[in-house]
Amino acid sequence: xxxxxxxxxxxxxxxxxxxxxxxxxxxxxxxxxxxxxxxxxxxxxxxxxxxxxxxxxxxxxxxxxxxxxxxxxxxxxxxxxxxxxxxxxxxxxxxxxxxxxxxxxxxxxxxxxxxxxxxxxxxxxxxxxxxxxxxxxxxxxxxxxxxxxxxxxxxxxxxxxxxxxxxxxxxxxxxxxxxxxxxxxxxxxxxxxxxxxxxxxxxxxxxxxxxxxxxxxxxxxxxxxxxxxxxxxxxxxxxxxxxxxxxxxxxxxxxxxxxxxxxxxxxxxxxxxxxxxxxxxxxxxxxxxxxxxxxxxxxxxxxxxxxxxxxxxxxxxxxxxxxxxxxxxxxxxxxxxxxxxxxxxxxxxxxxxxxxxxxxxxxxxxxxxxxxxxxxxxxxxxxxxx
Amino acid sequence: xxxxxxxxxxxxxxxxxxxxxxxxxxxxxxxxxxxxxxxxxxxxxxxxxxxxxxxxxxxxxxxxxxxxxxxxxxxxxxxxxxxxxxxxxxxxxxxxxxxxxxxxxxxxxxxxxxxxxxxxxxxxxxxxxxxxxxxxxxxxxxxxxxxxxxxxxxxxxxxxxxxxxxxxxxxxxxxxxxxxxxxxxxxxxxxxxxxxxxxxxxxxxxxxxxxxxxxxxxxxxxxxxxxxxxxxxxxxxxxxxxxxxxxxxxxxxxxxxxxxxxxxxxxxxxxxxxxxxxxxxxxxxxxxxxxxxxxxxxxxxxxxxxxxxxxxxxxxxxxxxxxxxxxxxxxxxxxxxxxxxxxxxxxxxxxxxxxxxxxxxxxxxxxxxxxxxxxxxxxxxxxxxx
Numbered sequence: 001x002x003x004x005x006x007x008x009x010x011x012x013x014x015x016x017x018x019x020x021x022x023x024x025x026x027x028x029x030x031x032x033x034x035x036x037x038x039x040x041x042x043x044x045x046x047x048x049x050x051x052x053x054x055x056x057x058x059x060x061x062x063x064x065x066x067x068x069x070x071x072x073x074x075x076x077x078x079x080x081x082x083x084x085x086x087x088x089x090x091x092x093x094x095x096x097x098x099x100x101x102x103x104x105x106x107x108x109x110x111x112x113x114x115x116x117x118x119x120x121x122x123x124x125x126x127x128x129x130x131x132x133x134x135x136x137x138x139x140x141x142x143x144x145x146x147x148x149x150x151x152x153x154x155x156x157x158x159x160x161x162x163x164x165x166x167x168x169x170x171x172x173x174x175x176x177x178x179x180x181x182x183x184x185x186x187x188x189x190x191x192x193x194x195x196x197x198x199x200x201x202x203x204x205x206x207x208x209x210x211x212x213x214x215x216x217x218x219x220x221x222x223x224x225x226x227x228x229x230x231x232x233x234x235x236x237x238x239x240x241x242x243x244x245x246x247x248x249x250x251x252x253x254x255x256x257x258x259x260x261x262x263x264x265x266x267x268x269x270x271x272x273x274x275x276x277x278x279x280x281x282x283x284x285x286x287x288x289x290x291x292x293x294x295x296x297x298x299x300x301x302x303x304x305x306x307x308x309x310x311x312x313x314x315x316x317x318x319x320x321x322x323x324x325x326x327x328x329x330x331x332x333x334x335x336x337x338x339x340x341x342x343x344x345x346x347x348x349x350x351x352x353x354x355x356x357x358x359x360x361x362x363x364x365x366x367x368x369x370x371x372x373x374x375x376x377x378x379x380x381x382x383x384x385x386x
Numbered sequence: 387x388x389x390x391x392x393x394x395x396x397x398x399x400x401x402x403x404x405x406x407x408x409x410x411x412x413x414x415x416x417x418x419x420x421x422x423x424x425x426x427x428x429x430x431x432x433x434x435x436x437x438x439x440x441x442x443x444x445x446x447x448x449x450x451x452x453x454x455x456x457x458x459x460x461x462x463x464x465x466x467x468x469x470x471x472x473x474x475x476x477x478x479x480x481x482x483x484x485x486x487x488x489x490x491x492x493x494x495x496x497x498x499x500x501x502x503x504x505x506x507x508x509x510x511x512x513x514x515x516x517x518x519x520x521x522x523x524x525x526x527x528x529x530x531x532x533x534x535x536x537x538x539x540x541x542x543x544x545x546x547x548x549x550x551x552x553x554x555x556x557x558x559x560x561x562x563x564x565x566x567x568x569x570x571x572x573x574x575x576x577x578x579x580x581x582x583x584x585x586x587x588x589x590x591x592x593x594x595x596x597x598x599x600x601x602x603x604x605x606x607x608x609x610x611x612x613x614x615x616x617x618x619x620x621x622x623x624x625x626x627x628x629x630x631x632x633x634x635x636x637x638x639x640x641x642x643x644x645x646x647x648x649x650x651x652x653x654x655x656x657x658x659x660x661x662x663x664x665x666x667x668x669x670x671x672x673x674x675x676x677x678x679x680x681x682x683x684x685x686x687x688x689x690x691x692x693x694x695x696x697x698x699x700x701x702x703x704x705x706x707x708x709x710x711x712x713x714x715x716x717x718x719x720x721x722x723x724x725x726x727x728x729x730x731x732x733x734x735x736x737x738x739x740x741x742x743x744x745x746x747x748x749x750x751x752x753x754x755x756x757x758x759x760x761x762x763x764x765x766x767x768x769x770x771x772x
Binding site: 001002003004005006007008009010011012013014015016018170175207208209210211213214216217218220221224225237240241244245248256257 | 387388389390391392393394395396397398399400401402404556561593594595596597599600602603604606607610611623626627630631634642643
């Protein structure tokens, strides 16, 4: 096990009918900016619940934060924050709204001239404007971590940011929201959380026995509840386990003391930037190729995963490891998610080389848990995913 | 899954050679009281490491906090805190030293006349004096939670306390310390952590699939590393997993959204108060009787535990559940821990009635996850443990 530090101060408020607790968690004198996305919260009743809870508070609103939160839109919200002297941000939405709010939390207190530097120059946020979240879409885990991914369409860039100042003060997780999420987004959430765990787990054995078992626990739970939720999104038991699994998949716990891969995400971000493919689906496109390409360095963990998550008891280590890869692809298919790039675009020729060029351009020349994957390797992995 | 709130702000600093980081985590102007137990830290080098890290700080010391931290001794430490105008407490030790420090953290800022009221009147600590820990004995999980158990020999009382103000600011967990821990205390730590998990898990199914799997992960890991550590306490890999498992067993995570039992602890505290038996061993004495007495209400979880932790695939649900109980007792025996009260004292006759009387006296008349166990039930469970 590697040395590690772990601190996660976010308060989770989990369960039915918890949105009203916003009122007791935000300081009474706060000037709040309520942030949300395309307006689905106005249809499913969450907006009304939030507004009821905020009765008596000073509240401004900023809606329209798009999926893959867009820098230009967020800069408009930043203007509102400054003009209205906002002191507290409340994100009501999924990972995109929450990530966008994290950028705003950082940018609101940023002392430089150009907030884009936070992303481009990878400036860690030690202190941000206090913010909280009401999660409406289990997937990214952003509700209990201090990282964000921001997109700039103008330059086709999708960059990460973070820092210890970017944990939500509190996050409200009401699994009832799952019943109103479209099937496509539920599938995305399942695939996203599953891959988050894989990125932190599918590396090489390092003797972190408990972290391995926690990671496997999340994978087993997602595997168990996926068919239940897809069949009936109003199954509260399944939704609660789905939601808590998504949060635990990326709140820092399972990555402590172990190596991380994250190459699938780095390549996947490029596919979203190039083609606009849903984030989760880019992960599903790349997983099989990535694990096949890096089979030798990952086969021990692939075999352990096949045994413990997919109950594969027969065969050699290599055989089990291969079944592990197949089971992963089959899991994505069971969610209705296609796993070949050519199933998303006809314009895929040359994508490997283009992804490589873009990774090279931003200096991402050493991916994976061994930092041994070059842009050239990435090109081959993407090519295998057509 | 039940509704829940979860917040754990303690910063964990885990690994080899981390004690030096005390220097960067404590405010430079703090007036520190260094608290420890019987002096083993002076033999194993930890005291020297801590003193080196604290070079340049203002430091007072208070040693001699006994196992089952004693109120009278702690009141002496409280006098030092007041006289020396201490502002930061640093516990270097195991659960007893840390629990004692939590009492002091609370008592230092307590506004009432009699600090015993914190325990006797169950006053939650909303804010305590800041404190941190250097863990020398993995077992209780006190290094990452906000609870404590304090003993008053004078009245043979052992009472619990806690509150959101009692999380350590940071805790340093260096698994290297395990190599210097006596075998008896290692065994106690393994049994204590194992039982902490059981108290939160061995109740009834409530659809908290992820919490169940996390609990099982800790049990599986403790089961796996126990023989390695007992054979070679300097096995760092085993020690690291042991240490992290003990912390995760009682940092709040696995108890969220699920019912809790804790009857074994409540009865066990009385056995320690009456006979001075090590805390962990009282749990081992009571577990089999408790699970046998409450077999019908716990058999589903007992069977699940037998299947997932002990790989029992044959038999009916009841048969698996019974094997689960047997495996638990066998696990304690594998640690060299005896599981009958008569193996610890010849003076056991009437203990059941005496435990019942004491529980009655302090109003603990409804134990267990259903709050259905009366003192009379406790008497029978204790009687079954002779």
